[in-house]
Amino acid sequence: MLLSDKYPFLTNYFEKGINNKLNNKGIPIAHSLLFWGRDLESQYIMAKEIARLLNCTGDHSDNCQCLNCRWIRENQHPAVLTISRLDNKPADDDTKTVISIKQSEMIKNSLMTTSEFYRVFIFCDKDDEGNIKGLNPQNFQEETANSMLKIIEEPNDRIMFIFLTSNKEDIISTIISRSQCFNISGGERDNFNFELIKNTFENYWNFERQDTFDIAQNLFELSKETTPTKLLEEIQNYMLATLKSNPNNTMFIEHIKEVETAKKQIELGMNTQNVFENLCLKLIK
Numbered sequence: 664m665l666l667s668d669k670y671p672f673l674t675n676y677f678e679k680g681i682n683n684k685l686n687n688k689g690i691p692i693a694h695s696l697l698f699w700g701r702d703l704e705s706q707y708i709m710a711k712e713i714a715r716l717l718n719c720t721g722d723h724s725d726n727c728q729c730l731n732c733r734w735i736r737e738n739q740h741p742a743v744l745t746i747s748r749l750d751n752k753p754a755d756d757d758t759k760t761v762i763s764i765k766q767s768e769m770i771k772n773s774l775m776t777t778s779e780f781y782r783v784f785i786f787c788d789k790d791d792e793g794n795i796k797g798l799n800p801q802n803f804q805e806e807t808a809n810s811m812l813k814i815i816e817e818p819n820d821r822i823m824f825i826f827l828t829s830n831k832e833d834i835i836s837t838i839i840s841r842s843q844c845f846n847i848s849g850g851e852r853d854n855f856n857f858e859l860i861k862n863t864f865e866n867y868w869n870f871e872r873q874d875t876f877d878i879a880q881n882l883f884e885l886s887k888e889t890t891p892t893k894l895l896e897e898i899q900n901y902m903l904a905t906l907k908s909n910p911n912n913t914m915f916i917e918h919i920k921e922v923e924t925a926k927k928q929i930e931l932g933m934n935t936q937n938v939f940e941n942l943c944l945k946l947i948k
């Protein structure tokens with residue numbers, strides 16, 4: 664099954680975001696991503712696909728045969744590295760159970776030189792058969808994670824970090840807070856409908872600033888008919904549908920990201936009404 668069939672929303676989001684980025688129409692995708700959920704293999708494929716789109720010098724199609732695309736598919740690309748307890752260890756590193764401080768140092772050193780490529784570091788675990796597994800506090804320990812924070816924080820247009828895990832709780836909060844998080848669990852949302860928000864939210868880019876709090880209140884009321892997270896997903900579905908018919912309008916990619924932030928705030932237990940208000944303040948100008 665193609666990744667785009669299994670995860671249409673996310674593949675679309677990254678494809679659009681990356682194409683816009685490469686066309687210098689703004690950089691809507693964060694340079695630290697965290698994928699979480701049960702489907703680790705798909706997370707890894709998605710991470711490699713992002714790396715491929717960023718480095719492709721061909722036509723960006725699924726079966727592009729440019730050198731970068733071929734290298735990345737074959738795990739041979741010098742700038743797209745899987746970082747696990749088994750992969751890409753410096754010669755003097757004899758750790759076998761963890762991603763080590765030495766690996767973190769190696770990455771930091773490599774970033775001091777420039778590269779013609781877009782560098783992508785995919786952090787994950789593997790079992791002895793080579794199956795992709797998730798990061799957890801044992802294989803990606805606090806000290807190592809913290810040693811990465813500075814380079815994750817530093818904005819650099821040509822570097823991306825992608826962390827893979829089953830449970831978000833297994834990743835140290837300082838990484839979570841610096842990353843854009845996406846659920847890849849094998850059960851992507853059931854559909855792409857936006858029936859519930861349609862009447863309230865259609866053509867929201869024409870809304871008047873003065874109505875922001877009323878609109879937030881309406882969304883808050885609507886969220887009681889489902890869950891705040893599901894309502895926010897409907898808003899994203901609507902934005903994605905609109906983006907599809909206006910592929911060059913990067914505003915929608917930015918907005919999808921804002922809604923993702925709102926989902927994160929709900930997960931963290933922030934007051935629902937405040938979350939909707941903050942979101943509407945960002946969306947309605």
Ligand SMILES: [Zn+2]
Binds near residue numbers: 719721723724730
């Ligand atoms: Zn290519």
